[in-house]
Every structure is written in structure tokens, then in C-alpha cells.
Amino acid sequence: MTSGGVTARDEVLGRVRAALGELRGTLPGVPRSYHGAGAGPVDLDLLVDRLRDYHALVRTNGDGHTVAGLLADAVRERGARSFVVPAGVPPAWLEALGSGVLVDDGTLTPVDLDAVDGVVTGCALAIAETGTIVLDASADQGRRLLSLVPDYHLCVVREEDVVATVPDAVARLDPTRPLTWISGPSATSDIELERVEGVHGPRTLEVILVPAAADPRPPSTPGQSSEAPVQS
Amino acid sequence: MTSTFLGLPTVAATDTEHLRGEPFPVAARRALADGQLRANLGRATRTIRAKRQAVVDEVDDWQELREAGRALKAATMARLDEHLEQLEAAVTARGGTVHWARDAAEANAVVTELVRATGSDEVVKVKSMATQEIGLNEALASAGIAALETDLAELIVQLGNDRPSHILVPAIHRNRAEIREIFRREMPGVDPDLTDDPRQLAMAARRFLRSKFLSARVAVSGANFAVAETGTLAVVESEGNGRMCLTLPQTLITVMGIEKLVPAWQDLEVFLQLLPRSSTGERMNPYTSMWTGVTPGDGPQDVHLVLLDNGRTATLADEVGREALHCIRCSACLNVCPVYERVGGHAYGSVYPGPIGAVLSPQLTGVEQNATLPYASSLCGACLDVCPVKIDIPSLLVHLRAQHVEQHRATHRLPSPEAVTMAAAGWVMGDERRFAAAQRAGGAGRLLGGRRGVIATLPPPLAGWTSSRDLPAPPAESFRAWWRRTRGEVS
Numbered sequence: 052m053t054s055g056g057v058t059a060r061d062e063v064l065g066r067v068r069a070a071l072g073e074l075r076g077t078l079p080g081v082p083r084s085y086h087g088a089g090a091g092p093v094d095l096d097l098l099v100d101r102l103r104d105y106h107a108l109v110r111t112n113g114d115g116h117t118v119a120g121l122l123a124d125a126v127r128e129r130g131a132r133s134f135v136v137p138a139g140v141p142p143a144w145l146e147a148l149g150s151g152v153l154v155d156d157g158t159l160t161p162v163d164l165d166a167v168d169g170v171v172t173g174c175a176l177a178i179a180e181t182g183t184i185v186l187d188a189s190a191d192q193g194r195r196l197l198s199l200v201p202d203y204h205l206c207v208v209r210e211e212d213v214v215a216t217v218p219d220a221v222a223r224l225d226p227t228r229p230l231t232w233i234s235g236p237s238a239t240s241d242i243e244l245e246r247v248e249g250v251h252g253p254r255t256l257e258v259i260l261v262p263a264a265a266d267p268r269p270p271s272t273p274g275q276s277s278e279a280p281v282q283s
Numbered sequence: 284m285t286s287t288f289l290g291l292p293t294v295a296a297t298d299t300e301h302l303r304g305e306p307f308p309v310a311a312r313r314a315l316a317d318g319q320l321r322a323n324l325g326r327a328t329r330t331i332r333a334k335r336q337a338v339v340d341e342v343d344d345w346q347e348l349r350e351a352g353r354a355l356k357a358a359t360m361a362r363l364d365e366h367l368e369q370l371e372a373a374v375t376a377r378g379g380t381v382h383w384a385r386d387a388a389e390a391n392a393v394v395t396e397l398v399r400a401t402g403s404d405e406v407v408k409v410k411s412m413a414t415q416e417i418g419l420n421e422a423l424a425s426a427g428i429a430a431l432e433t434d435l436a437e438l439i440v441q442l443g444n445d446r447p448s449h450i451l452v453p454a455i456h457r458n459r460a461e462i463r464e465i466f467r468r469e470m471p472g473v474d475p476d477l478t479d480d481p482r483q484l485a486m487a488a489r490r491f492l493r494s495k496f497l498s499a500r501v502a503v504s505g506a507n508f509a510v511a512e513t514g515t516l517a518v519v520e521s522e523g524n525g526r527m528c529l530t531l532p533q534t535l536i537t538v539m540g541i542e543k544l545v546p547a548w549q550d551l552e553v554f555l556q557l558l559p560r561s562s563t564g565e566r567m568n569p570y571t572s573m574w575t576g577v578t579p580g581d582g583p584q585d586v587h588l589v590l591l592d593n594g595r596t597a598t599l600a601d602e603v604g605r606e607a608l609h610c611i612r613c614s615a616c617l618n619v620c621p622v623y624e625r626v627g628g629h630a631y632g633s634v635y636p637g638p639i640g641a642v643l644s645p646q647l648t649g650v651e652q653n654a655t656l657p658y659a660s661s662l663c664g665a666c667l668d669v670c671p672v673k674i675d676i677p678s679l680l681v682h683l684r685a686q687h688v689e690q691h692r693a694t695h696r697l698p699s700p701e702a703v704t705m706a707a708a709g710w711v712m713g714d715e716r717r718f719a720a721a722q723r724a725g726g727a728g729r730l731l732g733g734r735r736g737v738i739a740t741l742p743p744p745l746a747g748w749t750s751s752r753d754l755p756a757p758p759a760e761s762f763r764a765w766w767r768r769t770r771g772e773v774s
Contacts, residue, residue, distance in 0.1 A: 059383040060371075063541065066294070066596035067364040074602070077361050081354040085347035085553070101566065157580055161497040161531050181567035194581045195530045195572075199523065200497075217567075218552040226515040226548045227377070229578045232555075232571035237523035240563060241436035241452055242459055242481040243323070244330045250435065250485050251492065252523025252570060 088222035093215045094179050099260065101182025105235030106248055108257040118207055118266040119147040121259045122171065125205055129257075131168035135159065135197055139190020141268040144171060144207070155193050161200055169203035170253075175230075176212045177258075178220045182235065184208060184258065185220060187228040195229055204233075204253040210262045295649035296594035298387040301418050302648045304632020307655040308751035314626040323458045324627050328618045334564025335615060335669070342560065351553045353673040356609035359544050360599065366511035366544045367590065373514025377576020379586040390591050391422035394503065394536055397587055398428050401534050403500045409518060409528045410434035411505025412612055413538045413591055415447060415634040416647075419503065430503065431495055433524035435488050442469035448628030448636060450614040451562055456627050459484065492524065502528035502583070506539040507611070508554060509588075512547045515575045516588065519558060519568050529572045535583035540591050542599075542608040554611060557671035562613040594647030603682045607643045609672045614639075616666035616676060622659055631656060638666035642679040650686050651694075657683035658751065700747020722764070725757040 102109050110121050122144055133151040145152055173191030174184045184206055186192045198204050214220050237252030339345055371381040384390035398406055408430050420430040432441040439454040440447050443465040447453030459479040466473050470491050477487055508517040516537055518525045559568040577586050599605045617623045617637030628636035633644035641660055645653035657680050666676040691699040711721045738754040
């Protein structure tokens with residue numbers, strides 16, 4: 052938009068420069084004496100504790116189960132009949148989920164997804180200190196709406212993908228990918244600041260935490276963290 | 284140092300409807316008479332203060348994070364023009380479109396035009412302070428476009444034809460029984476047997492909004508952060524309404540103040556620790572969404588960013604006052620403020636209430652337009668202690684008071700009551716004999732004191748001082764008199 056021939060862009064930038072005056076461009080130092088990336092070890096027990104503290108359900112393979120076995124247990128206990136999965140999940144997951152599985156081909160609409168009971172995804176990483184999982188739309192996670200519309204989100208976290216802190220996560224993530232940071236089920240504190248869980252996002256978040264050895268994947272579908280979800 | 288603030292080439296916000304109201308003392312007096320309001324606020328702020336303290340205490344490098352946050356914001360401001368251009372280039376390179384707006388009217392016109400171009404007459408909204416500030420919903424309504432707030436508290440405010448009273452929890456002034464009444468009265472298709480259980484109320488909002496999300500074609504959001512280096516925008520939320528709006532519609536329009544930048548992707552490692560712990564008192568909020576332009580095949584394919592000035596460059600021009608632009612809108616300062624806790628957010632007359640609002644709103648509008656807000660504080664300093672980016676709000680308040688007094692002097696024949704009182708106090712206290720005489724005379728002031736030992740109204744010409752303050756009645760004996768009586772003569 053222009054007024055008097057000067058665009059809003061030029062005028063706002065001009066105002067910024069005028070406001071800064073002679074100080075413009077001086078760069079005050081930024082002390083980064085906080086704990087940065089790589090400062091501490093990964094504590095898997097802390098991750099489990101922090102996930103449960105915000106009322107996510109957690110399954111680990113303490114008795115040596117494979118991810119397929121844990122998935123089958125979760126689905127059976129949940130009583131969920133229909134699931135959606137992104138196109139890039141390992142074949143072993145599909146077998147464990149049985150016949151009611153819908154594989155996203157990129158055409159499923161929000162209304163379609165509203166009719167399924169749950170979604171199963173992998174993740175880019177998990178943060179132990181905050182109990183957060185981060186999805187980056189890689190092949191085993193899919194489009195963002197998949198993990199949003201169904202009411203139950205079952206997420207496989209490989210122990211090798213757990214980082215200690217927020218700085219560790221920021222260092223590993225690619226900001227040009229669409230990122231969703233998830234810490235527990237959706238919640239609100241808008242009524243008298245009392246926390247109520249389960250508003251618009253999935254009302255149940257369940258995490259399966261396994262070593263990579265228990266989640267075998269064919270060579271073509273490893274984490275795939277560097278591939279774009281859909282390239283046009 | 285003091286800096287004068289006259290005649291700079293920057294422009295304060297011209298449409299100030301959502302940034303100023305009636306004088307604070309008038310609004311505060313009315314709010315203080317509302318016992319229900321004070322009970323609601325007291326309960327809510329006590330809860331959130333305890334939650335915040337618990338999760339801040341878990342972090343052993345909290346002070347280092349605060350210092351990094353402060354410095355990062357200062358560095359952002361020092362090169363704001365370069366960072367804005369960098370952001371614009373990065374967003375554009377990834378398929379987004381960047382728009383600029385000098386003021387509220389221009390931002391509203393840009394958004395209205397973008398919505399019209401989609402052919403939709405309805406938008407879903409993520410809670411956004413910037414769109415509150417510019418009155419976007421009203422502007423869209425006058426263009427025949429319905430804007431639906433999807434954050435639970437914003438929905439409560441919208442359905443109740445109310446105004447937000449808190450940055451994070453806009454309906455903090457409402458209790459569960461009041462919210463049930465609003466839902467029963469205003470929410471289409473709501474169960475008439477709805478109880479006031481917060482869970483039931485939240486589920487009612489879920490049912491009401493679900494079909495809207497699934498069919499929405501256009502969403503409007505704000506942004507908590509924008510990364511200049513990468514063009515990445517971030518929205519931090521809890522309910523999932525943000526994810527719905529940012530993911531499902533075809534068109535996404537984000538309105539963001541020009542100060543919300545951070546220079547580099549790495550900088551988010553600081554703010555994503557500071558914000559949730561300060562704001563909702565959580566280690567991490569349930570959902571944070573980040574997007575960089577358009578991702579083919581995933582989420583909105585038509586992505587816009589509106590960069591808003593609306594008084595921010597005028598604020599930036601004040602070397603002291605610009606620190607208010609560092610605010611990341613966590614609202615921790617509201618929750619600890621003894622003034623906010625008693626009067627609530629509406630008394631400030633601005634969408635930015637509380638301590639940060641008292642320094643931000645007058646700068647966005649120009650101090651003379653909002654002259655009572657810098658006095659809406661006891662300067663106790665609790666706000667500075669909790670601020671995640673260490674904004675020195677008490678010093679900013681004093682700075683703005685000085686500006687107000689200066690401007691008052693420049694434009695009025697008579698000085699302000701504060702200037703008169705301070706000048707008189709300076710003259711009296713500058714000389715020992717004058718001070719001693721004044722203290723003796725002060726004993727007479729006890730006659731003005733009420734039963735609580737306070738003077739509610741001084742006689743003219745000193746009435747200006749007590750129009751919004753109580754004055755403690757002078758003690759029967761001054762300290763100097765007491766010392767002389769018990770320890771002999773003053774040496």
C-alpha cells in the first residue's frame with residue numbers, strides 16, 4: 052500500500068532507522084552462559100517421568116518387546132478400531148495395527164480424519180527435560196493434520212532420538228520443515244487457571260519408547276529426517 | 284540519563300481505541316468496588332504464581348537464560364531494520380507473502396482485502412494480541428466477514444460481548460459460574476444442562492468449534508516469534524486450536540508486531556525455555572507450531588505475514604522506553620502485581636494491561652494520550668523480578684512519569700500536582716531548619732487523618748496529590764523529635 056508515493060514498507064523501515072539513530076547497528080554482546088546444546092547426558096527415566104507428569108501414557112520395552120508387540124498391546128487396550136498412519140511408517144507397524152489401518156496418500160481431508168479413532172506416528176526427537184516430542188513431517192510422521200484431528204495419538208520414540216534439553220533439540224531440528232512440539236495431551240487453563248486436559252487436539256497422547264534395535268526398519272525407511280515430506 | 288522525547292520523526296498509533304480508556308484512577312475505583320472480580324482475580328493469580336515459581340525453581344540456569352533473553356532482544360532492536368528485511372526475504376523465498384502496515388487501519392485493510400480475495404466471509408482466529416490491538420474483528424465485521432475466536436478464553440470474551448482483561452487468560456475476570464451462563468446464553472446448540480465444571484465447559488467449546496475448524500478456509504493468527512535468519516514463525520499454545528487454525532485452512536494470515544523478531548534460529552533455545560515457564564507455569568506448553576513459508580502438500584498453501592508498526596517505531600525512538608518492546612507477552616508481571624491483582628485488566632483501558640501494559644500502552648499511543656497509566660503502580664519491583672527478559676518496568680514507569688510531567692509543563696500554564704508537590708518537598712528537604720519546621724507543622728496534619736490513620740483528601744492546593752492516593756497521617760512525634768527525647772540533642 053502506498054500513501055503519497057511512499058510504500059508502507061519503506062516508511063516503516065525508514066521510521067526504524069530514524070528511531071535507532073546513531074545507535075543503529077551497534078551490536079550488544081549476547082552472553083550465552085546458560086546450559087547450551089551438548090551440556091549434559093540424556094536421561095531416559097526423566098523423559099518418562101516428565102511425559103507422565105503431563106498425563107501422557109508411556110510404554111517401554113522393559114521386557115524386551117519389539118515395537119510391533121507394544122503397538123499391538125496399545126491398540127488392543129485402547130479398543131481403537133480405525134487408525135491412520137503416514138505413508139512412510141515401517142511395514143512392521145502396519146502388521147501390528149491390523150486391518151483397520153488407513154494409509155495417508157495425501158488426499159485425506161480433515162472430515163475423513165475426524166472419523167478415525169487414532170493416529171500412529173514416529174517423531175523427529177524427544178526432549179527429556181520437558182517431556183516434549185517434536186514432529187517434523189518426515190515420512191514416518193506425515194502431514195501435520197494427521198496427528199491433530201484424530202482423538203488418540205500413539206507416537207513411537209526411539210531412544211536414540213531422545214535429547215536432554217531444549218537447546219539440544221533446537222540444534223538438531225531443521226527450521227525449514229514444519230515443526231510441531233507436543234508436550235502431553237492438549238490442555239487449557241482458561242477457566243480459573245485450572246488445568247483441563249483434552250480440548251481441540253488429541254485428548255490422549257501415548258508414547259512407545261524403544262531402542263532402535265526393537266524398531267527394525269527397512270533400509271529405505273530409516274528416520275528420513277532430511278527428506279521433505281512432499282516435494283512438489 | 285534522562286532523554287527528552289519531543290519532535291522525533293516517528294509516529295505514535297493514531298487509532299488508539301484498544302490501547303486507552305478512561306483515566307486509570309476512575310476505572311480502578313469502580314473495579315475495587317467489585318468484590319466478585321477481586322475474588323476471581325485473587326484466586327487465579329495465586330494459582331499461577333505458585334505454578335510459575337515451582338517450574339522456575341527447577342531450572343538452575345534461570346538467571347543466565349534471563350540475561351541471554353534480555354541481551355538477545357537488545358541485539359534484535361539494535362538492527363531491527365536489517366532483521367526485518369532478512370525476515371521478509373526468507374519468508375518470500377519460501378513461498379509466503381509479506382505485507383507492511385504503518386498503523387491499525389492499514390493492517391486491517393490489508394487483512395480484509397486478503398480475506399475478500401479468498402471469497403470466504405468467515406475466518407477462524409488464533410488468540411493474538413496484535414489483532415486485539417488493531418481491532419481486527421470489528422474491522423472484519425464491518426466488511427461483512429465474521430471472525431471466530433477459537434482460544435477458549437477469547438471465545439468466552441467474544442460470546443460475552445466482553446473485553447479481554449489479561450494477556451494470557453483474557454477471561455481471567457470470569458469464574459466458572461459466569462462462564463456457564465455465557466455459554467448457555469450465547470453458544471449455539473449448547474446443552475442446556477451444562478454444569479459449571481471446567482471440563483464440561485471445555486468440552487462444550489470443543490463440540491462447538493470442531494465443525495468450524497474442519498470447514499474453515501481462512502485463518503488469522505499472531506506470532507510469538509519470527510526468526511529473521513530462516514523466516515520461521517512460531518505460535519505457542521495449549522489447546523490445539525492454534526494447530527487447527529495453522530494447519531487445516533487453505534489460507535493463513537499472520538499479523539505480527541515488528542518487534543517480535545529474534546535474529547537466529549538458535550535464539551529460540553532461550554525463549555522456548557523462558558516463555559512457557561513464565562507464562563503458564565509449565566516446563567513446556569502442550570503445543571508449539573513452527574512454519575516457514577509454504578510447505579507443499581502440508582498445511583496452508585496461501586501464507587501471508589503482515590508486519591505491523593502502530594506506534595512501535597515511536598517507542599523504539601525512546602532510548603529508555605524501547606525496552607518495553609522486548610516483551611514476549613508471558614504475563615508473569617500481571618500475575619505478581621499487587622495493583623493488577625486488585626483492579627484487574629479492564630481498569631488499564633488497553634488490551635495490554637498490568638505493569639507491562641502501563642509502560643507499553645502509553646508509548647504506543649504517546650504518553651499524553653495515556654497519561655494516568657505510568658502512575659498505575661506502587662513501584663514495588665515484583666514485575667522486574669519475574670520478567671523473563673528483565674525489562675526494568677519500575678524504571679520505565681518513572682521515566683514515563685517524568686515525560687508526562689515535562690510535557691504537562693510544556694503545554695500547561697500550571698504545573699501538574701506531582702510537579703508542585705515534588706518541587707515543594709525538594710525545597711523543604713533541602714534545608715535542615717526548614718525540614719524540622721515542616722515536621723513540627725506536620726503534626727497538625729493528624730487532624731486530617733481518618734480512623735485508619737490515612738488522609739484521603741488534602742485541602743487545595745494539595746488535593747491533586749490525594750485525588751488518586753491515600754496519604755498516611757503524620758505520626759504524633761517525628762523521628763528527630765523521638766531521637767532528641769530519648770538520646771539527647773542531635774549531634
